[in-house]
Amino acid sequence: MTELPAPLPKAVPLPDPQATGLQWRAVGTADVEAWAALIARTAAVEQPVWYERAGDLEQILQSSKNDPAVDTVLGLDGDGVPRAYGRIAKNPDGDKAVGFACVDPLWQGRGIGTAILAWQEGRTRRRFAEDPGRHGSPPEAAPVPRLRLYMEEKMSHQSALFGAEGFDVVRWFNEMHRPLDGGLPDIALAPGLELLTLEPGLHEAVRLAHNDAFRDHWGSEPRDEEAWRFAMQDPLHRQDLSTVVRDTGTGDIAGYQIATFDPDAAAARGYKEGYTELLGVRRQYRGRGVASSLLADAMHRFVAAGMDVASLDVDSENPTGALALYLKMGYTAVNRSMAWDKVLPAE
Incomplete structure (x- = not known):
């Protein structure tokens, strides 16, 4: 009888406390407020366009696809204060894992970011080894472990770290703004199509339309019911600002626009931004x-709701010509971000 290899343990080695000066463990539900405070402290210095709040972190811990017991790490100082964290997220049949992390500004420059990246790479390899899609597949057909990281162009310290650790920029994105204090474009919908507010009864139809619309978009993976529910329950989601175009003849969803509003960002920046999330x-x-x-x-x-700016993000190589449309409608680029990839040796 052929002896099967022993299954790999889910957890990978945590960052070294001696090298980092921090004690490491997984994130738990009791950590949400302190975890959010760490991210907020870092954001106050680095000024990202957006960062996760407590409500977002609660959703992350509820995901059925990623187990916080093995897919997160939290570094605490001698007083038990979180000073760094890392996590990865991966769909079971996805072709990549996406990494997220931050290090308290007072603790940067000590090799902690490098240690988190090493942990993320190890956990990514392990996730691909666990993926049901690998089992029974010949080696040449098995998905290659890939870790993807996103960052804003202005974050030069992250760029230096990612480059030094063997990551390569694979895509650029533009954040675009459109002031709302001047004239607004007319709504010119073709006959046979109607505009509707996105209400709960349309959520499932819009999810399916989204998966269809994004089949040809770089980096996009289908969203299942859980992922879509999280998007619709996002604390920043604004149903009243989100719309659907429906075919009056067939009832099919032709397109959709899902909007969010961040009151905390508005207070910090001094203007209100209606953001087209999707x-x-x-x-x-x-x-x-x-x-x-x-x-x-x-x-x-957005104007009726008191917003000052309409904004969105676009893949610079979007295959539908979206960038040209946004420029035509008065949007201009105000910030750039990029995706970095590293192909990893399989475990």
């Missing part, structure tokens, strides 16, 4: 003014 149009409805009508409608809703 915008998608299914292939058979492209070229009929669906995207421009959704954006125009969003601008009118």
Whole structure:
């Protein structure tokens, strides 16, 4: 009888306390407020466009796809204060894991970021080894472990770290703003199409439309019901500012615009920003003014809600020509970010 290899333990070695000066363990639900405080302290210095709050972290710990007991690490100082964290997220059949981390500004420059990256790489290899899609597949067909990191262009310390650790920039993204204090574009929807507010009864149909619309988008993976529910329950999600275009003949969803508003960011920046979190149009409805009508409608809703700016992010190589549309509608780039990838040896 052929003896099967022993299964790999889920956990990978934690960062070294002696090298980092921190004690490491997984994140638990009791850590949410202190974890959020760590991220907020870091954000106060680094000034990212967006960062996770306590509500976001609670959702992360509830995910059925990623086990916080093995997919997170938290570094605490001698007083038990979190000074660094790392985590990875991966869909069971996905082609990549995505890493997230931060180090308290007072603790940066001590090799802690490097230690977290090493842990993330190890956990990514282990997640790919655990992936059901690998089992029974010939080696040449098994997915190659890949870790992806995102950062804003201005974060030069992250860029230096990622480059030194063998990551390469694989994609650029533009954050774009459109002031709302001037004229607004007209809503010019083609006959046979109607605009509706995104209400709960439409959530599932829009999820399926999103998966269809993003089939040809770089880096996109289908969203299951749990992931979509988290998006709809995001503390910043604004149902009243989110819209759907529906085909009146078939009832099919042609496109959608999902908006968020961050009151904390508004207070910090001095202006209110209506943010288009997701915008998608299914292939058979492209070229009929669906995207421009959704954006125009969003601008009118943003103004009615007291917003000063409409904003969104776009892949610089978006295959649908979205960047040209946004420029035509008055959006201008104000910030850039990038995705970094590293292909890892399989475990």
